[in-house]
Amino acid sequence: MTHPNAHLIGQQGGRRALATPALVLDKAAFEANIAAMAAAAKASGLALRPHAKTHKCKSVAARQLAAGAVGLCVAKTGEAEALIDTPGLKSLLITSPVLGPSAPNRVAALASRIDELLVVADSDLGADALSRAAVATGVTLGVVVDVDPGIHRTGCAGPDATVALAQRVAGLPGLRFAGLQCYAGHAQHIEDYETRVVIGQMALADLAESAARLTALGLAPPILTGGGTGTFAIEAGLGVLTELQAGSYVFMDVEYDAVVLTQGGASPFQPALLVEARVISANTADFVTIDAGFKSFATDGPKPVVIGGAPAGSEYAFMGDEHGAIFAPLALGSTVTLQVPHCDPTVNLYDFIHVVDGDTLVDLWPIEARGRSY
Amino acid sequence: MTHPNAHLIGQQGGRRALATPALVLDKAAFEANIAAMAAAAKASGLALRPHAKTHKCKSVAARQLAAGAVGLCVAKTGEAEALIDTPGLKSLLITSPVLGPSAPNRVAALASRIDELLVVADSDLGADALSRAAVATGVTLGVVVDVDPGIHRTGCAGPDATVALAQRVAGLPGLRFAGLQCYAGHAQHIEDYETRVVIGQMALADLAESAARLTALGLAPPILTGGGTGTFAIEAGLGVLTELQAGSYVFMDVEYDAVVLTQGGASPFQPALLVEARVISANTADFVTIDAGFKSFATDGPKPVVIGGAPAGSEYAFMGDEHGAIFAPLALGSTVTLQVPHCDPTVNLYDFIHVVDGDTLVDLWPIEARGRSY
Numbered sequence: 001m002t003h004p005n006a007h008l009i010g011q012q013g014g015r016r017a018l019a020t021p022a023l024v025l026d027k028a029a030f031e032a033n034i035a036a037m038a039a040a041a042k043a044s045g046l047a048l049r050p051h052a053k054t055h056k057c058k059s060v061a062a063r064q065l066a067a068g069a070v071g072l073c074v075a076k077t078g079e080a081e082a083l084i085d086t087p088g089l090k091s092l093l094i095t096s097p098v099l100g101p102s103a104p105n106r107v108a109a110l111a112s113r114i115d116e117l118l119v120v121a122d123s124d125l126g127a128d129a130l131s132r133a134a135v136a137t138g139v140t141l142g143v144v145v146d147v148d149p150g151i152h153r154t155g156c157a158g159p160d161a162t163v164a165l166a167q168r169v170a171g172l173p174g175l176r177f178a179g180l181q182c183y184a185g186h187a188q189h190i191e192d193y194e195t196r197v198v199i200g201q202m203a204l205a206d207l208a209e210s211a212a213r214l215t216a217l218g219l220a221p222p223i224l225t226g227g228g229t230g231t232f233a234i235e236a237g238l239g240v241l242t243e244l245q246a247g248s249y250v251f252m253d254v255e256y257d258a259v260v261l262t263q264g265g266a267s268p269f270q271p272a273l274l275v276e277a278r279v280i281s282a283n284t285a286d287f288v289t290i291d292a293g294f295k296s297f298a299t300d301g302p303k304p305v306v307i308g309g310a311p312a313g314s315e316y317a318f319m320g321d322e323h324g325a326i327f328a329p330l331a332l333g334s335t336v337t338l339q340v341p342h343c344d345p346t347v348n349l350y351d352f353i354h355v356v357d358g359d360t361l362v363d364l365w366p367i368e369a370r371g372r373s374y
Numbered sequence: 375m376t377h378p379n380a381h382l383i384g385q386q387g388g389r390r391a392l393a394t395p396a397l398v399l400d401k402a403a404f405e406a407n408i409a410a411m412a413a414a415a416k417a418s419g420l421a422l423r424p425h426a427k428t429h430k431c432k433s434v435a436a437r438q439l440a441a442g443a444v445g446l447c448v449a450k451t452g453e454a455e456a457l458i459d460t461p462g463l464k465s466l467l468i469t470s471p472v473l474g475p476s477a478p479n480r481v482a483a484l485a486s487r488i489d490e491l492l493v494v495a496d497s498d499l500g501a502d503a504l505s506r507a508a509v510a511t512g513v514t515l516g517v518v519v520d521v522d523p524g525i526h527r528t529g530c531a532g533p534d535a536t537v538a539l540a541q542r543v544a545g546l547p548g549l550r551f552a553g554l555q556c557y558a559g560h561a562q563h564i565e566d567y568e569t570r571v572v573i574g575q576m577a578l579a580d581l582a583e584s585a586a587r588l589t590a591l592g593l594a595p596p597i598l599t600g601g602g603t604g605t606f607a608i609e610a611g612l613g614v615l616t617e618l619q620a621g622s623y624v625f626m627d628v629e630y631d632a633v634v635l636t637q638g639g640a641s642p643f644q645p646a647l648l649v650e651a652r653v654i655s656a657n658t659a660d661f662v663t664i665d666a667g668f669k670s671f672a673t674d675g676p677k678p679v680v681i682g683g684a685p686a687g688s689e690y691a692f693m694g695d696e697h698g699a700i701f702a703p704l705a706l707g708s709t710v711t712l713q714v715p716h717c718d719p720t721v722n723l724y725d726f727i728h729v730v731d732g733d734t735l736v737d738l739w740p741i742e743a744r745g746r747s748y
Contacts, residue, residue, distance in 0.1 A: 004452070004476055004480060004748065005476075017474070017475040017476065018474075019451075019452070019474065019476050019477060019480070019748040020474060020748055021747055021748055022748060053695065053696070075695070075696045076665070076696065077393075078378070078393070096654060096665065096696060096697070097654045097655050098654070099652060099653070099654050099706060099707045100391070100392075100393065100394060100652050100707060101391040102378055102391065102393050103393060106378060106393070122655055122657060123655070123656070123657070123706055125706050125707060126654075126706070148657060148658075151693075152657070152658040152660075152661070152663075153655070153663055153693045153694070153697055153699075154654070154655040154657075154663055154697070155655070155657065156657060157657045157658060161657070185694055278473060278474050279473070280470060280471045280472070280473045280500075280528070281471050281496055281497070281527070281528040281529070282497070283496060283497070283522060283526070283528075283529065283530060283531045283535070284522075284526040284531060286526075287526070289526075289527055289528055291450070291470065291747070291748075292747070294672065294674045294716075294718075294719045295718070295719055295722050295745075295747045296747055298668065298673070299672070299673045299674040299719075300668045300673040300692070318674070319525075319527045320527070320559055321427065321449070321718050321719055322427065322449045322450065322470060322747065323470070323527055323528070325527075332473060332497055332499050332500070333473045333474060333499060342668075344668075344669070344695045345668045345669055345673075345695055348669050348723065349722065349723070349745060349747075350745060351745050370745075371669075371723060371724060371725050371744075373395055373665070373666070373669045373670055373696065373723075374378065374393040374394055374395055374396060374665075
C-alpha cells in the first residue's frame with residue numbers, strides 16, 4: 001500500500017490536494033529553526049544534543065547533526081532502536097531510566113552499532129542491570145546519572161544519592177561513568193522569562209553541587225546535560241550545563257509560542273509543524289466541520305491554532321475523535337492549516353511528515369520511532 | 375526489526391516480562407464482550423455493524439464478524455483501505471463524509487474488493503464527487519445519507535435536506551441510495567439511563583421523519599444505521615434503527631464504565647483493554663514513576679485507572695509525554711496494569727495489541743489501521 005499522497009510530490013499546488021489530515025512541515029521555517037539553534041548553541045559555548053522524542057524522525061535528526069549537533073537524545077529504548085542508524089549519528093543518549101527483563105539487554109545490543117551509547121540511571125537496581133547486560137554482551141555502556149530537578153519524576157534525590165550512584169557506576173564492570181543529567185521539565189513552559197531564570201537556576205542547584213563534589217573526588221562528570229527549548233537562552237548564563245537537550249525548537253508549537261524565549265522577548269524560532277485538514281461538512285450556520293479531532297492533535301495542552309485557509313482569528317474546537325469545528329464560513333472541500341498544540345504527542349500520531357515548500361509537497365519523511373515508547 | 379515482545383508469546387508469566395508500555399487485551403473479557411453484544415443485538419432484532427474506528431484491527435474485526443456482525447463501520451477512507459481484506463467482511467460502511475481530490479476515487483477503488491461498500495454523504499458536492507468517481511471506476515457505490523442528530527457535526531440539517539439529498543443520490547449515475555445514518559454521539563456518554571433514552575429519542579426524530587417521507591415517496595431506506603455502546607440497550611425500544619454501530623463495547627474504557635448501560639443498571643461488558651506499564655523510578659516518598667504518559671494514553675477524557683500491580687484505589691497522574699505517577703510504594707521494575715481512559719484514541723497510539731490469557735501472552739495482533747485518519 002503506497003501512501004495516498006506520494007504521487008503529489010513535486011506537483012505545484014499539491015499541498016492543497018493532500019489526503020487529509022496530514023502532518024506538514026514548512027521547510028523554510030524548519031531549516032531556519034535548525035540554523036538558529038545551531039548558532040545559539042555555538043555562541044553560548046554549549047554542545048547541542050537535540051531531543052529526538054520531539055520528532056522521532058531520522059530525516060529531521062540527520063539535519064540537526066549536519067548543522068553541528070554532537071549527538072541525539074531519545075526518551076526510550078524503542079526510539080533508540082528505531083533511530084540508531086541515523087546518518088551522521090555518533091553519540092546517542094537515552095534520557096529515561098531503563099528497567100525490566102529485556103530493556104537493559106536491548107540497550108546493550110545497540111552499543112556495538114554506534115560510537116557512543118549513553119543511558120541514564122537513577123537507581124542501584126538500574127545501574128546493576130545495565131552492568132550485567134553490558135558484561136553479557138561484551139560492550140561498555142556510558143551511564144549518565146540522572147539528578148532530580150525537584151519535580152520527583154526521575155533522578156536521584158539530592159547530591160548525596162547522586163554522588164553515591166556515580167561512584168557505584170564507576171566501579172561496575174561494563175559501565176563507564178559518563179556524566180550527570182538534570183532536565184527541568186517544569187521550567188520549560190513558564191511563560192515569563194525572569195521567573196524561568198530563577199526556577200531554572202534552582203533546578204540545577206543539586207546538579208552543580210553533585211558535579212563539584214564528584215570533581216573533588218576525582219570523578220569529574222564528562223558531560224552535564226539538560227535544558228530545553230524553554231531554557232536554551234538561559235543555560236549559558238547559569239554556567240552549569242555543558243550540553244543542551246532542546247527538542248521542540250525545530251517545530252515550535254502553540255505551547256512554546258506562548259513562552260518568552262529570550263530576554264529581549266524576540267523568538268529566534270518560527271512555527272514549522274502544521275496539520276493540513278479539510279472541510280468535510282458545512283450544513284450549519286456557525287461553523288464548518290473538518291476531518292481532524294482527537295486522533296490528529298495532542299489533547300494534553302492548548303487547542304490547535306488556525307493559521308491558514310480561514311479568516312485570521314478563526315477558532316478551532318474539538319468535535320470528538322475524528323472531527324473538529326472551525327468557526328468560519330468555509331467552502332466544503334477546502335483545506336485549513338493549523339499549528340499543532342503540543343508537538344511531541346502530535347507527531348506521535350502520524351506515520352509521515354509531509355515536507356512542503358509553499359504549496360508544493362517536496363518530500364514524505366517516515367516517522368521511524370512513532371509509537372516506540374517501549 | 376521484530377517486536378521485542380514476540381519471543382514472549384506462549385511463555386508462562388510473559389505478561390510481567392513485557393517491554394512496556396504495552397497495550398494489552400484480556401482475552402476472556404474481550405470474548406465475553408463480543409458474545410454479549412452479539413446476543414443483545416440478536417435479542418433486539420437489530421443488525422450489528424461494529425465500528426472499527428475503536429480497534430482498527432483485523433483480528434478484532436474478524437471475531438466480531440464470526441459472531442454474527444453483518445459488516446463493519448469505519449470512520450475514514452484510510453481505515454477502509456487498511457481493513458478491506460478482513461476475513462469474513464462482506465459489507466463496509468464509511469461513516470464520515472468523503473471529500474477532496476483523491477478520497478472519492480480511493481473509495482471507488484475499494485468497491486470492487488468487497489461485496490458491498492457503503493459511504494456516507496451529507497452534501498450535494500459530496501454525492502456528486504462520489505458519482506463521478508464511481509462512474510470513472512466502473513463501480514456502484516452505496517450511499518448512506520447522513521442526518522444531523524442535533525450536534526451539527528455532520529449530517530443533513532432536518533428532513534427536507536435529507537429527503538432532497540436521498541432523491542439526488544438515487545438519481546445519480548454510479549450510486550445506489552443505501553439508507554440513512556444518524557449517530558447521536560452526544561447521547562452515548564450521558565451517564566443516567568433515563569436521560570439517555572430521552573436524548574436518544576430526540577436525536578432520532580429527524581431520521582424517523584425522513585425515513586417515513588422517503589418511504590411514502592417510494593424510496594424506502596434499505597438501512598437505518600446509528601447508535602453506539604451507550605444506546606445499544608435503548609435502540610430496540612425506540613424502534614427507529616435497523617442496525618447498530620456500537621464499537622467501544624469490545625474494550626470498555628473508563629469513560630463507558632461510568633455510564634449505566636442498561637435499565638436494570640447491570641453492564642453486560644467488562645474492561646478488556648489495558649496498558650501494562652513499569653515502575654522506572656522510585657526515589658521519592660509519595661509516588662513512583664511509570665513509563666507511560668501522554669504518548670501512552672488518550673488525554674481527552676478521564677485519567678487511566680489502576681486495576682492491578684498496586685493496592686486497590688491507587689491513583690495515576692500524568693507526568694508529561696513519557697511518564698506517569700502512581701501514588702503507591704511500588705517496587706522498582708514491577709509492572710502496573712491500567713484501564714484505558716478513552717479507548718479509541720488510546721488504541722490509535724499503539725501498533726500492536728498484546729492478547730493475554732491471565733499472565734500468559736498468547737498473541738500479538740497488528741493494529742493495521744492505526745493512524746489512518748486520512
